[in-house]
Amino acid sequence: MINKIENMRHTASHVLAQAVLRLFPDVKLGIGPVIQDGFYYDFLFGREFSEDDFLKIEEEMHRIVKDDYKLEKFTLSREKALEELEGQPFKQELVMDIPESEEISFYKQGEFTDLCEGKPSHVASTSQIGKFKILSTSGAYWKGNENNVMLQRIYATSFEKKSELKAYLDKLKEAEKRDHRRIGQKLNLFEIFSQDAGSGLVFWLPQGKKLLNSLMEWSRSMHVKDGYREIETPHIVHTNLWEKSGHLANFKDFMFICPDDEGDSGVGIKPMNCPGHMLVYSRKRRSYKELPVKLMEFGTVYRNEKAGTMHGLFRVRGFTQDDAHIFCTFDQLENQIIEVLNFAESIFSKFGFKWKLFFKGRPDKSIGSDAAWEKAESSLKAAISKAGIDAEYIPGDGAFYGPKLDFEIEDALGRHWQCTTVQIDFNLPDRFNLSYVNSNDEEEVPVLIHRAIFGSMERFIGILIEHYAGNFPFWLSPTQAIIVPISEKHFDYGREFLNDLKSAGIRAKLDDRNEKVGKKIRDAELNKVPYMFVVGDREMNSSSVSVRHRDDGDRGSVSKNELIEELKKEGNVN
Ligand SMILES: [Zn+2]
Ligand SMILES: [Zn+2]
The missing domain is CATH 3.30.980.10 (Threonyl-trna Synthetase; Chain A, domain 2)
Known part of the structure; x- marks a missing residue:
């Protein structure tokens, strides 16, 4: 077919x-x-x-x-x-x-x-x-x-x-309507000032920054629960480090390199977070008892891609990765992979994405011993089968330095996006002389797993915008609720309720423009705000609000306290 x-x-x-x-x-x-x-x-x-x-x-x-x-x-x-x-x-x-x-x-x-x-x-x-x-x-x-x-x-x-x-x-046609560049403009999420600031560099506006923060905070809490420890590494480091990591030899054309007072070789803006994480691991002697070490960073990287290939949030020159490196023993590899697979599953199910797994094996040209490749590939296979996941095995498609797993998610329009990569690496631990002391007091080289789930936060948000057509679920919505007073005399009551909502951690606004209620509701709907709370005399007298939902329409009047408890529950992502 x-x-x-x-x-x-x-x-x-x-x-x-x-x-x-x-x-x-x-x-x-x-x-x-x-x-x-x-x-x-x-x-x-x-x-x-x-x-x-x-x-x-x-x-x-x-x-x-x-x-x-x-x-x-x-x-x-x-x-x-x-x-x-x-x-x-x-x-x-x-x-x-x-x-x-x-x-x-x-x-x-x-x-x-x-x-x-x-x-x-x-x-x-x-x-x-x-x-x-x-x-x-x-x-x-x-x-x-x-x-x-x-x-x-x-x-x-x-x-x-x-x-x-x-x-x-x-x-x-539907995809065009959902184009994240168009919705991003309409909802004031982000801007790319190609002329004034350069192509592929994203400026998050207040509404978009709220979206980015919600996504990051949720991701951070998921990582912490899963035993990752968050770090932060500099945006620029000596080119010596890029030399050591091999990026200068293989990635130089994509790197921004600038002069530096400290030496002749200059500094490179990081195109990847890995070398920084290698340094953090290697700063002290590690015992097998400490492993696995799981380091995580929302690391912003810059790559000098061709201006003509830029596309909204999908192809950019600066982006933030939900990047992590797991250092473990060979015996721990299988379990670590199972954990990563389960982690990815719990992330994607949150958005209702279906996903497919590709297992990419040893290419013709590769480094690392036969034994290491066999052990790594068999650990991956065992992990995939224990996690109960179907994977398509593609021999020869892995990186030269280790086998990898790629995830492809399917969005609401049935389109496929590759986001997550889980990469085993036999190369960097060697280059950085990484080691740990095993139970016999001997030095061994740890196994390194690189993994990013969203991949690029920018690109993932672009995918989410199109997946939801801008109708984000409550927990992600930049503005979660708008209070709509019927007339000026209800402004104070509205303001009071706004404060209650804000104290409860709900991102709410009050529409105190001198406009008709119908117009205010239409505008809130155009801005894809999940909840509208209409307040008039009746509501004021009964300490309640009239609830209207973006997707479900009118829900009648609800007492303020009851509503706040309900919203707190709905907004609680954990
Ligand atoms: Zn032909
Ligand atoms: Zn890495």
Whole structure:
């Protein structure tokens, strides 16, 4: 099934290129791969493609579908291939990239031929590409390199059935409505001042900061309960430390490095928290009795990613990780992994996320002994099975320094996000000479587990905004309740109740604008505030408020004291 849809979409990308070339013969073709949920094709074109062009291209594609051309494969020598691709410089460049030993294959449909290695394969003829739709266009550098020319990428998709295409387009529309950048603006959560401050750097506004704080405080309490000890490490450290950790050798292009009075080598702004945690572990002699040592930090890191790849909270250059490092003995590894799996489960179930686990094993190039890899992988396997979790095993996909577990969560729209990573590391303990004294008074190297659950707080909040469409649950809502006085004479009563709510730790506001009640309620609803408390004469005389809930509507009048107790319970996350 998966293969069939890939073959359909792959063939549809040829049809797209054929249609564009018919309409705009001067266009130069880039590549046209299948991606998740669809496909794209890159073109060098004198101007931007318009909505109008989309319609014409779709019309032409329908014609090609109707004519039902067969796809026919043929191969050519390099010389002949270059001739065949006369006038298509990008395709010619691709031919030159193909190793001498490999065959150069083409697929022909009607008058159109495309250089194509046939992976995934194709459907037999152009009538079988399914129901398709052009979705959008964006700029894309040739071969993803910003020194190359910018091409125009046309995104499209196809499905076997019309109903499937419609369901997908509806989902896209819903996702657009839930776009965290849009909701973030509307709810005044965050701002990114790309022009004034730089791209990918997040400014949390008061409402967003409340959201971030609620999430962090809850996460912190969960970590403490699970035996983690919170630390804080500096944002900048000597480059010597990055040299020792290997980041300078492997990660330098992503690091911000600046001069420093203390030495020639300067300081690096941390792109990761790990080396700092290694130092904290190594500051004293450790006994096996102390292990496991579980260090945790809300560590803010900066990575010098390309400006063009930034996207709201999803791709940023500065972000805070819920980062932890567990130092344990090999014998403790299995239990530690079980604990981490259970921990992740308790975090994700809070938001109603379903999740899937991927277990990534030893790659071809790796460090660490065979025995260490075997022991680590078998501990992971045992932990996964004892935790009663299904995992997909992907051999060869682990890091060169150890096997890892990746979690993918599924949001309310059925989209998948990779957040959590649990990584075993044979490398850093060595580089930092980490040790502990075992029960025979001998020095041993501890096993190191890196793990982050949310991954990036910024990105996770972006996911939450879209998951909830901004309708955060009570405990996360920046403003949990708004008091709506019917007229000015009820302001004092409202203010008194506001103080009661605040004393009870509830994030509440009083709407004392001179507006109609209806308008105040509408505004509160637009701001996605969970509770509205309307107060008038009746409420004043009975020490109560009229409760209206964002999702459940009117709940009638409730006494103030009863309500506060109820809200305290609802807001208690532990
Ligand atoms: Zn093809
Ligand atoms: Zn780490």
